[in-house]
Amino acid sequence: MLRIKNLHAYYGRIRALENVSLHVGPGEIVSLIGANGAGKTTLLNAVSGLIARKEGEIYCEGTRIDHLPPEKIVAAGISQVPEGRQIFAPMTVMENLELGAYLRFKKNEKSAVKGDLSRIFELFPRLEERSGQIAGTLSGGEQQMLAIGRALMARPKLLLLDEPSMGLAPLVVRDIMDTICRLREEGMTVLIVEQNAHASLNVSERGYVLEIGRIILQGSSEDLLNDGDVKRAYLGKDYKTFLEGRNGQ
């Protein structure tokens, strides 16, 4: 589905990604975990075409997309749910969702869009209840649901989720992760970027660990959850003793 080879990305003169290769198979949920500033969001933005200065190859279903503008990448079937939701706060829930299908309205797919709306309301009944409500007044969890719903309106083949659990209460995080599992059952392919490594590895099949712009580890989610380095660095287990262990060698 998605295949990245030797991706480098830059912000000005700063290299944010260094030779990153990664793939997401069809129907797979893959996690990209790493600390703040590791380059996780940069990677998603590079895939979505939001970063101009990049080198390397990005393929979506075998077609090279790294030179395409963002709207063409959305049209190719990749939708990103940005970090911090970034919904259109002054607009209603319904208007937000309709905007997600913007490209398809132009293509006269109005009736299909109507059908998708009901599917999204099925996935997030809360959004239907609040369809007329101003989006900015929703709770954090509801806003995240709206952001995912809006991305789904473009009928993507691949969903890029940027920190879906950020700032949410643990119970709400579980709700969001359950939704991601349901999307998988429907055959959706998902790449999740998360600092909450535990939540994200629990719903994904595989994962990659990004550290200062480089991938330092990959494997099945089960293996990563049991990996010593991952536990210490990302699952919040005895980080201090880890450092002492290292220095003591």
Place this chain on the structure above:
Amino acid sequence: MKTGNDSQGHTSRDDLEQLQLEQLQSTLNRAYKNVPFYKKRFDDHEIDPGAVNSVEDLKRLPFTTRKDLADNYPYDMFAVPLRDIVRISPSAGTTAKPFVVGFTRGDLKARQDITARFLSAGKTTDTDIVQICLNPGLAGWGRALKEGAEHIGASVMPMTQMSTSKQLMAMKDYRTSVLITTPSYAMHMLRVMETIGLNPDTLALRAIFTVGGPVPSDWRDRLEGALAVSLTAGYGLSDVTAPGIGFECGEKTGFHVSEDHFIFEIVDPQSGQPCLPEAEGEVVLTTLTGRAFPLIRFRTGDVAALVSGTCPCGRAFSRISEITGSTGPVLTVAGIKVDPVQIEQILQTLSGTASPRFMIRLYKEDYLDVMEIWLEMTEDLFSDEVKRVENDLKRLRRRVFQTLGLEVAIRLVERSTLDEADLPVGGVKDER
């Protein structure tokens, strides 16, 4: 019936190459970050591990040798803190110093998958009874194979020290269906069966897996014919890797390399340049999934060739030929790697600082590898007390066994005998 996971062998070459690229890049990043030896080696060669853009780029990286492993004895080649290591596997090494291979929990799981894949390729299933007959020098492999067979769900009889006739008795009485051993021990067992009059028809044996040395084709024919079994050979390095990292499929046209865990290259031993397919050279190995003990372009000392073309079995994994020899002084005796230098050091414990004159004779006795050390009789060694000389020799034999896990014979010879052999000190007369 449950078999081991063989799925990766059947992915497309394209997917496999993407996977290898990803694994190679992260392995290099980890090794550079966590192992001072690799960081220094890369820096010395002005190589940025972040600039490796393809598996082909690997050939720009420097080699790692057994000496490097020994120089970093015991733990300096480890890429994870010791507390993540759950198994420590000492290896006699092949130089002055031994070396130590460590495994994380994940590494042991990967090794189990690799050995299970080897055993599955020869159709081992959860209904099999597996008997492992290896010598003590291959104890690490014995454990790896036991874990792989158990992973498949087979009933496993782990390696135990018993006489060959006892092993055969167990094979018959326990209805062993799968035998794992070295090629020469398999031949030896066949010989003993003939001697004690054990009729192969009374055995339930169905398959033999061999590790630790090449299988001559006439041996394969004899074993398969006399015992009505299918023989599947595996390749590995007894001192650093699991057995069966290269494995035969049903076609038996070379060893498929588990390329989702390793990259194999064949290079010219002198120039270090890659060899063309079908041309013989040294096998060079890079680990892709190893966490504790990453090896980057490790020179194995084994000589083989890449087999070109795709295998009719459909696996994407490329193949190497049977091992046809070794590049350096390192010998393979009964599957165990031995450097004559190691023998010299043991002999020195008797003679003090002086270098003893000796040679090594290798021959086969009932198909088993025998190593004989011919040591020059000097005045230091010579004593009127036969008992003392005998004790000295016994001590030397014990030292060799403790270091290498190998039984040897030591013969005291006259200077003229060594002169006749016309070999350098520690020279090898290989009559196998």
